[in-house]
Amino acid sequence: MPTRTILAATGLVLVAVVAGAPFVLNEGFLRLATECLLLLTMAQMWNLLAGYAGLVSLGHQVFIAFGAYALFLTSGWLEVNPVWVLPVAPLVAAAVAAIIAFPLFRLRDAYFSIAIWVFAEIIGAFTMKSQAVGGTSGVPLATSELIDFDWFEPIMFWLAGGLTLVTIAALYRLMTSSFGLGLMSVRDNDLAAMSVGVDVQHNRFVAFVLSAAGCGLAGALSFMGNLFIAPLAAFDVNWSVYMMFIVIIGGIGTLEGPILGVVIFFGLRELMTGPLGLTGGWYLVGLGVIAVIVMIVAPRGIWPALRDRIGVRLLDVHRTAPRPAAASVLPSVSEQTAG
Amino acid sequence: MIWVETLINGALLGGLYALLGIGLALVFGVMRVVNIAHGEFMVLSAFCAVFLANLFPTVPPLLMLIPVIALSFAVGWIYQAVIVNRVVTSPDPLSPLLLTFGVSVILRNVMVEVFGADVRSLQVGELSRASLEIGGLNIGIMPLLTLVLAALLFMVLQLILRHTEFGRIVRATADRRDIVRLSGVKPDRVYNYVMGLSLALGAIGGVLLAVRSSFTPFSGAERLLIAFEVVVLGGLGSFWGALLGGIALGMAQLIGLKIDPNAGLLYAHLLFFIMLLIRPSGLVASKV
Numbered sequence: 001m002p003t004r005t006i007l008a009a010t011g012l013v014l015v016a017v018v019a020g021a022p023f024v025l026n027e028g029f030l031r032l033a034t035e036c037l038l039l040l041t042m043a044q045m046w047n048l049l050a051g052y053a054g055l056v057s058l059g060h061q062v063f064i065a066f067g068a069y070a071l072f073l074t075s076g077w078l079e080v081n082p083v084w085v086l087p088v089a090p091l092v093a094a095a096v097a098a099i100i101a102f103p104l105f106r107l108r109d110a111y112f113s114i115a116i117w118v119f120a121e122i123i124g125a126f127t128m129k130s131q132a133v134g135g136t137s138g139v140p141l142a143t144s145e146l147i148d149f150d151w152f153e154p155i156m157f158w159l160a161g162g163l164t165l166v167t168i169a170a171l172y173r174l175m176t177s178s179f180g181l182g183l184m185s186v187r188d189n190d191l192a193a194m195s196v197g198v199d200v201q202h203n204r205f206v207a208f209v210l211s212a213a214g215c216g217l218a219g220a221l222s223f224m225g226n227l228f229i230a231p232l233a234a235f236d237v238n239w240s241v242y243m244m245f246i247v248i249i250g251g252i253g254t255l256e257g258p259i260l261g262v263v264i265f266f267g268l269r270e271l272m273t274g275p276l277g278l279t280g281g282w283y284l285v286g287l288g289v290i291a292v293i294v295m296i297v298a299p300r301g302i303w304p305a306l307r308d309r310i311g312v313r314l315l316d317v318h319r320t321a322p323r324p325a326a327a328s329v330l331p332s333v334s335e336q337t338a339g
Numbered sequence: 340m341i342w343v344e345t346l347i348n349g350a351l352l353g354g355l356y357a358l359l360g361i362g363l364a365l366v367f368g369v370m371r372v373v374n375i376a377h378g379e380f381m382v383l384s385a386f387c388a389v390f391l392a393n394l395f396p397t398v399p400p401l402l403m404l405i406p407v408i409a410l411s412f413a414v415g416w417i418y419q420a421v422i423v424n425r426v427v428t429s430p431d432p433l434s435p436l437l438l439t440f441g442v443s444v445i446l447r448n449v450m451v452e453v454f455g456a457d458v459r460s461l462q463v464g465e466l467s468r469a470s471l472e473i474g475g476l477n478i479g480i481m482p483l484l485t486l487v488l489a490a491l492l493f494m495v496l497q498l499i500l501r502h503t504e505f506g507r508i509v510r511a512t513a514d515r516r517d518i519v520r521l522s523g524v525k526p527d528r529v530y531n532y533v534m535g536l537s538l539a540l541g542a543i544g545g546v547l548l549a550v551r552s553s554f555t556p557f558s559g560a561e562r563l564l565i566a567f568e569v570v571v572l573g574g575l576g577s578f579w580g581a582l583l584g585g586i587a588l589g590m591a592q593l594i595g596l597k598i599d600p601n602a603g604l605l606y607a608h609l610l611f612f613i614m615l616l617i618r619p620s621g622l623v624a625s626k627v
Contacts, residue, residue: 056433058375058440103616109432110373114567115615118608121564125605237560241444248437281448288445295438296425 018161022154045214046243051253054187059116065234067216068223076142093216124235138230251301353586354486358544360569362537376443378563381545415538450556
């Protein structure tokens with residue numbers, strides 16, 4: 001059971017690692033690390049919704065696209081360095097999520113999942129039609145001449161690393177708070193949660209908006225790194241596929257799961273498309289096969305299965321139904337919530 | 340007059356869309372699973388039909404429907420037995436959703452790698468261009484046949500589910516999976532047949548849609564979304580509602596294409612979304 005001191009010390013070490021990494025790694029590695037960290041943030045956000053609020057989104061690419069387009073357009077209008085308008089991305093994504101939540105939240109389970117996918121398709125189609133945002137051919141980052149390219153890769157990495165650390169720390173705080181406990185009670189049994197006074201719709205709404213905001217910011221950073229955005233890439237359903245596979249393989253409803261998932265995701269990609277010389281299509285097939293096997297063999301994902309076997313707990317906010325075997329887990333959570 | 344023609348053609352297209360939706364509705368109705376891979380299985384059946392048509396160029400391409408339907412039934416049976424049955428009783432309603440989504444990603448990318456990402460279609464020669472002239476309106480024979488076929492299939496399906504022993508078993512399993520065991524029914528076995536039937540129906544829709552418009556390995560998502568919209572618009576569990584939902588979507592799409600030629604499915608999606616806002620229970624109130 002990690003105490004606050006251990007967590008704080010680990011956090012400080014990680015901050016130091018992120019700060020120092022650009023001086024050690026070469027540019028290719030740095031870019032790969034940035035990509036990993038951004039996808040990890042997106043996966044954590046998808047996990048916040050699916051693993052804790054029980055809402056599976058197959059249309060989360062729409063928030064990535066909104067965040068990225070918001071950054072590109074605002075930076076172009078105001079003619080300022082894109083880094084300074086980054087806050088626009090999560091705000092726009094959150095605003096869209098808050099509006100779209102009203103029709104979507106009438107739907108449950110698979111209906112929610114597919115309706116948000118349809119919403120993403122509609123926005124994608126309108127984006128391709130609208131010449132104001134570049135139509136099908138997309139837009140380059142208009143203010144790219146304001147960027148200092150000597151420091152571009154390190155800055156991107158620092159932003160991605162900072163975002164990842166803040167996200168994980170914030171999610172840990174959130175999940176050990178009473179809000180997080182309420183959220184998880186809604187996921188497990190919304191009737192029971194309601195009967196003890198948890199505001200189900202409110203909790204879901206907050207998780208949805210937070211998740212959209214995080215994806216918007218990570219998406220904006222991701223496309224800012226490319227200096228270019230096109231609708232086919234921004235509204236690609238594969239964003240949701242990646243987030244889902246990372247979370248499912250690593251461990252849904254845990255904070256450590258997506259970290260393990262990202263390692264497997266990129267490890268497999270580098271292995272299959274590198275030494276094995278396979279195409280991206282076969283890589284996705286391989287990833288899909290692993291995900292399907294994990295879902296059948298260990299439905300909660302690899303991390304929870306591993307954790308139960310070796311007994312290691314890192315960022316544990318997990319609690320199980322009150323069975324005798326789980327008795328040792330319960331007090332620790334109530335301790336955290338009380339504290 | 341041109342608008343009347345558009346509406347009629349939209350209604351005929353709707354018959355095809357209803358066919359896409361009915362397989363999805365059947366599986367959802369019986370086992371409460373939305374099979375996200377439904378679209379990919381439809382595209383797979385279209386690839387099979389194109390492959391067979393190239394293999395036997397002398398046989399009329401539409402006759403390829405027969406082996407493709409049989410194959411799809413077998414694939415569905417195996418898919419359910421090997422994969423879906425493992426999560427169908429999971430207490431977490433998200434498990435089947437995530438699992439079938441994973442399967443759809445696998446299928447899509449295997450198709451990309453095996454068949455390539457080229458645009459294809461199933462050529463049926465003269466039949467695809469033949470049309471009837473009724474009172475100055477130009478009505479395609481192929482779409483007309485499709486709508487008739489869809490209505491017939493719905494009727495047969497309704498009859499099977501209402502009046503045969505298999506139908507009674509399926510309905511009983513859908514109602515109480517645990518209780519039917521007392522009568523010696525194996526629910527998993529029933530699910531295998533239902534998934535086979537669902538993919539066989541999907542194959543009919545998939546092959547006929549491949550005649551009407553071209554497809555790529557990526558078309559599965561589009562087909563799934565249409566199928567899903569048909570089911571939701573029609574109201575859950577209502578076959579005739581699905582037909583109505585399909586017709587509404589078909590009309591919306593063709594009217595949209597008249598206004599805006601490169602709209603694709605945008606207006607069908609918009610209709611679905613607007614209906615979701617004003618009438619979440621579907622066009623036809625659902626009966627259980």
